[in-house]
Each structure stands twice: as C-alpha cells, then as structure tokens.
Amino acid sequence: MASKKYNYKKYIMADSYYDPADLRKFGNITEWSxxxxxxxxxxxxxxxxEGALSAREKxxxxxxxxxxxxxxYCIDAYTKDGLQKGITKEEMMEAVHAGAAIxxxxxxxxxxxxxxxYKKLSM
Amino acid sequence: MxxxxxxxRHEDLVMDNKQMEILNGGIFEDGELPYFKDKIAHTGQFPLxxxxxxxxxxxVGYMCNQVCEHCHVDAGPDRKEIMTRETMEMCxxxxxxxxxxxxxxxxxxxxxxxxxxxxxxxxxxxxxxDFIVRSNLTIIRANKKYYDLPQFFKKHNIHVISSMPHxxxxxxxxxxxxxxxxxxxxxxxxxxxxxxxxxxxxxxLDLVYNPSGAFLPGDQVAMERDxxxxxxxxxxINFHNLFSIxxxxxxxxxxYLIASGNYEDYMYSLVEAYNPSAVANxxxxxxxxxxxxxWLYDCDFNQMLGLKVASKIRHIKDYxxxxxxxxxxxxxxxxxxxxxxxxxxxxxxxx
Numbered sequence: 001m002a003s004k005k006y007n008y009k010k011y012i013m014a015d016s017y018y019d020p021a022d023l024r025k026f027g028n029i030t031e032w033s034x035x036x037x038x039x040x041x042x043x044x045x046x047x048x049x050e051g052a053l054s055a056r057e058k059x060x061x062x063x064x065x066x067x068x069x070x071x072x073y074c075i076d077a078y079t080k081d082g083l084q085k086g087i088t089k090e091e092m093m094e095a096v097h098a099g100a101a102i103x104x105x106x107x108x109x110x111x112x113x114x115x116x117x118y119k120k121l122s123m
Numbered sequence: 124m125x126x127x128x129x130x131x132r133h134e135d136l137v138m139d140n141k142q143m144e145i146l147n148g149g150i151f152e153d154g155e156l157p158y159f160k161d162k163i164a165h166t167g168q169f170p171l172x173x174x175x176x177x178x179x180x181x182x183v184g185y186m187c188n189q190v191c192e193h194c195h196v197d198a199g200p201d202r203k204e205i206m207t208r209e210t211m212e213m214c215x216x217x218x219x220x221x222x223x224x225x226x227x228x229x230x231x232x233x234x235x236x237x238x239x240x241x242x243x244x245x246x247x248x249x250x251x252x253d254f255i256v257r258s259n260l261t262i263i264r265a266n267k268k269y270y271d272l273p274q275f276f277k278k279h280n281i282h283v284i285s286s287m288p289h290x291x292x293x294x295x296x297x298x299x300x301x302x303x304x305x306x307x308x309x310x311x312x313x314x315x316x317x318x319x320x321x322x323x324x325x326x327x328l329d330l331v332y333n334p335s336g337a338f339l340p341g342d343q344v345a346m347e348r349d350x351x352x353x354x355x356x357x358x359x360i361n362f363h364n365l366f367s368i369x370x371x372x373x374x375x376x377x378x379y380l381i382a383s384g385n386y387e388d389y390m391y392s393l394v395e396a397y398n399p400s401a402v403a404n405x406x407x408x409x410x411x412x413x414x415x416x417x418w419l420y421d422c423d424f425n426q427m428l429g430l431k432v433a434s435k436i437r438h439i440k441d442y443x444x445x446x447x448x449x450x451x452x453x454x455x456x457x458x459x460x461x462x463x464x465x466x467x468x469x470x471x472x473x474x
Contacts, residue, residue: 085346086289086350
C-alpha cells in the first residue's frame with residue numbers, strides 16, 4: 001500500500017518567481033497589513049466600476065498597462081476579464097500596441113535629449 | 124470541432140457517476156475549496172427548498188443539428204433520446220392544470236422532435252402566460268421543412284429564446300461550429316421580418332449569451348448593450364433582451380475544461396464569484412425540469428447528471444405539484460455555476 005503523500009507544497013517555496021496560482025492569493029496581502037490592504041482593494045474595486053469610462057474601456061486600459069509594466073499576473077487577469085466583458089482579440093491586441101507605442105515613444109523621445117547633448121558637445 | 128456527442132464517442136465522462144465523482148472529488152475533497160452544501164449552510168440556506176412553482180421546463184429530446192463545444196446536454200445529431208407523443212400527452216395534462224405561468228421547451232433542438240408542432244399547438248391551447256421555445260436559430264435554416272418556423276412561432280405567440288455566443292463570426296463558429304454565425308444571422312433576420320424582436324413588438328425574441336471558453340460571463344446589461352449595438356449596426360438585427368448564462372461544468376463543457384487544463388481554475392473562479400444573494404433566486408427554486416422520458420428533475424443540469432428529484436413523485440405520470448414542491452433540492456459543486464456573480468439561470472442573471 002502506498003504511503004500517504006506528504007504535502008511539501010506548503011513549506012517549500014516555488015522554484016520560479018511567478019506561479020500562476022499565486023494570483024488567487026493576491027487578497028492575502030491584507031493579512032500582514034490589514035488597513036493598507038483593505039484600503040488598496042477598496043480603491044482598486046472602485047477604480048474599475050462603471051464611471052465616466054465604461055468598465056470595458058477600463059479593462060482595455062488595464063490590459064495595456066499590464067503589458068507595459070510586464071506583470072504576468074495582470075496579463076492573465078485582464079485577458080480573462082476582457083473575455084468576460086466580450087472584448088475581442090483584435091481589440092485586446094490593439095490595446096497592447098497602444099501601450100507598446102507609448103512605451104517605445106517614451107524611449108524614442110529621449111532621442112531628443114541625446115540629440116541636444118550631442119549638439120552641445122560637438123563643435 | 125467535435126461532430127459527435129460524447130455519448131456516441133463512448134466517453135467515460137458522461138457516465139453520470141463519473142461526472143459526480145469529479146465534481147465531488149479533487150479540490151473539493153482535499154478541502155481546497157468548500158462544498159456547495161457548506162457554502163450555502165453558512166447563510167442558513169441549506170437544505171435548498173423550492174418556492175412557488177413558476178416554470179415548467181420540458182426537454183423534448185437530446186437530438187440537435189449542432190454539436191456545440193460547451194453543450195451540457197451533450198446534444199447532437201446522433202442522440203436518439205426523443206420524447207414520444209405518449210409522454211407529451213402526460214405533459215399536456217400537467218400543462219393544463221399547473222399553477223406555473225411559464226412553459227419552457229428545450230432540447231437538443233426541440234424542433235427536431237417529430238411531434239414538436241403538434242405538441243406546441245396542443246400546449247398553446249392551455250393558455251399559459253409565457254410559452255418559450257429555446258431555438259438554436261440554425262435549425263430554421265437547416266432544412267426546407269423548418270423554413271416556416273418563424274411563422275409557426277408567430278401563429279402560436281411563442282416566446283423565442285435563442286443562443287448567440289457572440290456578435291462576431293470567429294467566436295460564434297469556434298463554439299458552435301463552422302457557418303453557425305451566418306446561419307444564425309439569417310435566422311434572426313427572418314424572425315425580425317415576421318415581427319419578432321422589433322422594438323414595440325409583443326413577439327418576444329431574447330438572446331442567450333454564454334462564454335465561449337473557460338471564463339465567466341460579464342455584466343448582462345453591458346453585454347446586452349454591446350450585442351444590440353453590434354447586431355443593429357452590422358446586420359440591422361433587433362432583439363429584446365440578452366440573458367447571460369454561466370457554463371456549468373457538465374458533459375461537453377466539463378470535458379473541455381479538463382482537456383484544456385482549465386478545470387481547477389474555472390472552479391476557483393466560480394467559488395470566488397459566489398454570491399449568497401443569488402442563492403435565493405436560483406432557478407431550481409421555481410422550476411421543474413421534465414426529461415424526454417418523463418422523469419422529473421430540479422433543473423436541466425441535474426437532468427444531465429441523472430439526479431432525479433428527491434420526492435415520492437419522480438415521474439410526470441404521477442405528477443402532483445403540492446407533493447413535489449415539498450422537497451429538498453439536490454445540489455452539488457456544479458451549482459456554483461448558478462450562484463456566481465449576478466447569478467445565472469435559463470432566464471439570465473438572478474440578482
């Protein structure tokens with residue numbers, strides 16, 4: 001008879017920095033700082049409610065930002081959220097490009113600084 | 124895309140106890156997630172009991188012209204379970220005497236039952252307030268003999284409720300099969316042409332949306348707004364309401380969840396979205412589901428799991444509403460599907 005399987009999972013850290021199952025535990029951050037955690041989640045929940053922007057529009061913004069900040073949890077969460085809201089894959093990809101364009105624009109606009117410095121240093 | 128039912132493929136999963144084994148075991152047995160029973164006991168809602176009966180839902184057979192990926196009935200062209208006229212006679216007797224205000228015919232594709240028209244004609248005479256037929260739309264275009272269905276529905280003042288998983292072709296066809304989107308659009312236009320779904324029309328045409336994948340439906344009001352806008356702009360289609368329905372982990376949807384490695388995450392999503400106020404209005408509290416062979420169930424989902432009502436009265440031939448209503452509703456972990464978020468029923472959200 002096989003011996004009872006011991007659950008090591010509880011005690012050993014995952015061997016990767018990102019575990020998809022950790023997303024479900026996001027709420028646990030409140031356990032070690034209840035006031036700040038609660039305030040954060042109240043704020044977070046409020047932000048994504050329908051307002052001057054629809055919940056759908058906010059979901060697409062969140063998806064774009066998730067890519068820019070390269071948060072795998074956020075990408076999982078807002079891809080699923082988008083599906084739930086009926087957002088199409090074409091809309092999702094355009095949102096990612098909007099984020100990427102701003103991110104690359106932010107890099108490229110520094111090219112002006114480079115040009116300025118170049119000109120200043122050159123005779 | 125599957126072309127055969129799980130039953131025709133002799134898949135183990137559709138053996139009822141195999142599904143129950145999965146729903147009662149794994150993450151629930153390990154204590155990772157709470158059993159539905161314990162969850163509703165928290166708010167004093169166990170055992171779950173019926174309220175006044177409002178809806179009589181009759182499944183006239185599992186045969187269907189489509190083999191949708193998410194179908195909890197495991198319906199398809201190869202399914203031979205079809206209600207006989209004899210069982211329909213027994214149903215008619217009940218329809219004439221029931222206190223329910225809504226009669227809801229479902230399937231499979233109910234129109235494929237050879238006695239469907241006769242049954243509708245007879246049932247319509249009982250003068251039930253709301254007479255629903257759940258039509259998959261493509262059936263209207265499947266064969267010449269169905270082309271006049273919109274007129275037939277109109278003649279008997281049938282409330283048509285139709286599935287439409289998305290307003291784009293790609294998502295619809297992936298869930299329901301190649302070409303389903305175009306046929307559905309054509310069928311909706313034909314229903315509109317005879318007056319169904321038009322803004323002031325009394326001929327009710329509602330759409331049902333269920334997610335095409337391992338995620339929950341979004342807000343029903345927002346989805347309805349998006350569907351209305353897109354279908355109107357792109358195809359000049361009108362309809363009344365959109366019901367968003369959560370896919371329950373039963374039959375082909377359960378098979379898909381397991382095969383795609385989404386089962387545990389999906390169950391987590393359902394449990395996380397648990398809404399105690401939805402429990403008070405789940406459809407099993409106001410509905411009786413009748414199977415093609417006359418057995419009685421708390422809902423169409425329990426029917427597919429083979430969970431007959433826990434009552435002395437278990438078959439339509441012995442039907443007695445008072446005795447039947449005095450029962451405990453049979454629940455399991457699939458019930459989380461009806462209590463997630465705004466709740467889910469054949470009539471859409473419940474909160």
